[in-house]
Amino acid sequence: MAPELDASKPTTSNHSDSLEDINNPVPPGRISQNSSGYQSDRRFSLDSNYSSSSTMCVENNNENQDGDQKENGKLEMEELTEEQQRLYFSTLESLHLHPAFTTPDDPDAARELYLRIGSAALQILKFGRPDRSAAYVESATVDENDEKIVELTVTSGIPENWKSGTNIVIAGRTNIAAARIKRVTDGEITARLARHFQFENGGRDHMVFNAENPFPQNLKQNFFISMPESHNAKKILRAFYGGLKIAPSFTLNIRGLPNMSRRKTVFLNTEQLHYVDQLLKWRPIIIGSGPFGSGKSMTMAAAAVSAAKKNTTACHLLITQSEIAATNLMEFLKEFDFRKEIPMLRHTSESEELFRDIKPLIVVTTADSLWDITPLLSIVGSIQFDDAHLIPEATIISIISRFPHSTFGMMGDVNQLTAYRDPRLNEFLASHAVGNLFERAIQENSVPVTHLKKVYTCHPGITKILGDSFYGGGLKSVVIATERSLLIVDRPDIWSFPDFPISLVNNSVIYGDNETTVVQRLVENLAKTIPQKVIGVISFSSATLLQNTLGDVKVGTVDSFQGAEKEVVILLATLDEHDVQDDRKINMALSRARQGVVIIGNQVDLKTSVCWMKILKEVEERGCVMDAEMISLSVYNTSPLQYFSATVSHTSTISYSQYSTSSRFTQLQYLSA
Structure with missing residues (x-):
């Protein structure tokens, strides 16, 4: 939850009714976490003398419980590494004595301090002290x-x-x-x-x-207090941190964007149109929350192109957390054939000169690389964050503060991976620097949110089981099973039921098969009918043992598959790894498959996890379990790939290249609801 910063309570906590005198002892604050390590309550006492993961004391000539005398204003720490202590001293020395927490009628000062703590922590982690070498x-x-x-x-x-x-x-x-x-x-x-x-x-x-400049996330003193009330950034930050909420204005007079592309007609559903509409109205902010395959990237691309057509004097930014995500987003933009009228640029370290030459209206960049081109930007009309749930809170706040007049969009999925937390950050600093801004804004409804619930990419069977397991059954598959079964329908040896494309290879201790060997045998078997380039192998731990041993098969960890999709995914689920029981990573891994999933793991051990038990119950009821030793003995169907066409009454035979084209086309045909 967001910090409570009303005039009657000068702290960010709901755990203390009033600010105690600094000379009096106060109880420690609290941070609670759910099973995924997600901070479900970030309101804890900034005027307390403790953080939840360490011991920290501020004394003013007081005696502690043992009667020892402490030096006036001395900040003492225990159970912290040297690096953690450096972080603390750099950001928190004067925290408990700061006027923001002793002036009840100035909540904006408390908001500003809260934001500056996270900014300073990220700066030190990324760049350390200024380099004079x-x-x-x-x-x-x-x-x-x-x-x-x-x-x-x-x-x-x-x-x-x-x-x-x-x-x-x-x-x-x-x-x-x-x-x-x-x-x-x-x-x-x-x-x-x-x-x-x-x-x-x-x-x-x-x-x-x-010549590295200080990390630009370092928010300056008075950056928020001095910000004019009319600026979008002021309204957004207030809404995020306990102030006046921003009400939605969802009124649609259109049912699609039929002229968006010269290549193909692109239709957006109602929820996607709400997102685009809010951006085009230059509202302060709009959040789009949607699961895997719900068209988040396509919606952002459509919004950027529409905004660039409407405002040709400003630049429009699409910001991602990773280079892979930026590349994927650029591919969606290329579907819109407006690159002559609307110059687009994928910013890299080598593109700054090109930036000056073409003067792009749409720029795709990572959150870290954005600061390289900031001096080249004059007017920025709109800024959209892709996978906002992966971007640290302090980074988002810094960007919003840097472009106070812009309108903002955030797309993400609260049920998948979270922003990386550096282990050097304790709970207190992590809650400020990394945080859970995207999830919190949705839960508190502090800004307009549109919920995307239609899934366009995955097999309906995958969508249903993930929807039931992680999204409360609220997902709707727009595609039919036959459109996502072209590669698995011929393989009843692996997938017994094409309507339910999830199978388990039981690698029990009885047979003692090495996991790497099982994967190699399975890939060899699948490759007899399925191209290697459309198969992916995902491991919850290191995948180095499988690198360069599976030909064209993409191999990686759950994190490395963020933003990637494969027709068939092989998932290594060894219960010894802690991440195997992380609901968010399970959801992330399974949703990378468009057609079929093969889970390799110990059937008995996996069922000790509540999440896996629910999934495996569905697998077992359909008899989609096979022992690892049977893989090399399985028999596959060598008949041509077939599918039932929804437009004709007969069965059609197609090649894989035809399938790839048709599935890509299907992905672009968003039907208006």
């Missing part, structure tokens, strides 16, 4: 084919934290130039210059400095 140049060689590429040989050691992407400054006796490191080897740095640079004396007597 330098390297001395022995020689400089400019590339013959590109005068902006230079290779520097240095005499002193290269700092360990200098790597690809690090910004540097090259300084001579009379001139200076900015550059970015491309690669670092023993004693040599290859970098790209921002402009032509004339090296004197072959590069001798030059120096290289680290």
Whole structure:
């Protein structure tokens, strides 16, 4: 829940009725977590003397319970590593004495401090202290084919934290130039210059400095208090943190976007249209909450193109957490054939010059890379966060604060993976820096939310079991089983019922089969009728043993499959791994399959997990269980792939390439509800 920051309670906690005098002892705050480690209640006493994961005391010439005298204002910590202590001292030394928590009539000051704590914690984790290191140049060689590429040989050691992407400054006796490191080897740095640079004396007597700016998430003092009331950012942050909620304005006079694309007609359902409509009305913010395959990325792309058509003088940003997600989002944008009228750019470290040349109206970038192009942005009309549940709370707040006039959109799924939490952050700092902003905003209905419940990509059988297990049975499959059974209908040896495409390979201790061997045999078996490139192998732990041993099969962990899809997924579920019992990761892994899933694990052990028990009950009732030793003996159907066409009354035979095209087309045909 969001911090309570009303005028009568100057803290962010609902655990204390009033602010105690700082000289009096106060009870520790509390943070509760659910089984997934998700912080279900983030309201804890910022005026308390404790955090939930460590011991922290602030004393003013008081005696503690043992009668020991503490130094005035001394902050003492126990049970913390050296790194954690550094984080604490950098962000919390004056927390308990801050005016924001002693001035009851200034809740905005408390909000600001709350946000700055998380910002400071992320800054230190990512960049540490300001880097003052330098390297001395022995020689400089400019590339013959590109005068902006230079290779520097240095005499002193290269700092360990200098790597690809690090910004540097090259300084001579009379001139200076900015550059970015491309690669670092023993004693040599290859970098790209921002402009032509004339090296004197072959590069001798030059120096290289680290030019990394402080991490831009570091919110400045008074950033929120001084923000004008009319700014969207002010309204959004207030709504997120216990202030006036932003009411929705869902009024639709259209039933689709039939002219969105010159290639194909794209229709959006009502919930998707609500999202686009709010963005086009330049409302402060709209949240789209939807499960796997509900068209979140397509909706964001449609919203960005529509916004760019409506406001051609501003830039419109699509922000992701990972490079893979950014690439996938760019593919959706390419479906809209407006790239001549609406220049689009996928921002990378090499695209800054291209940015200046084409002046894009739509830019796709990661949250970290955004700050590289911030100086190039003038007017930003709209900003959308893809997979907002994966982006740290402090990062989202920093971006909103940096572009206070923009309208914002957030897309995500509260039932899948959460933002990464650095183990160096204790509960207190993690609740500020990482948080659960996306989930909390939906639960508290603090801003407009549209719920996407129609699933377009997965087999209806997968959608139903995941919907029942993780979404309260509220999902609706838009596709029919025959559209998602083309590759599995011929394999009754693996999937007994095409209407229920989830099977279990029982790898029990009786047979003692090594998990890697079972996977290799299964892939070899499946590859007789199913192309390897459409098969994925997902492991809850490290997948290194399987890398480079399965041909064209994609192998990775649950986290690495975020944003990816495969027609068939093989899921390694070894109960020894803690993540195997994480509901969010189970949901994430199973939802990567469009047609069929094969789970490899011990049938008895998996049923000790409540989540797995529910899924395996469905599998067992349909007889979709086979022993690991039977894989190599299974018999498959070699007849051509067939499916029943909904438009004709006969069975049609198609090739896989035809299937791939048709399924992609089906994904784009969003039917209006």
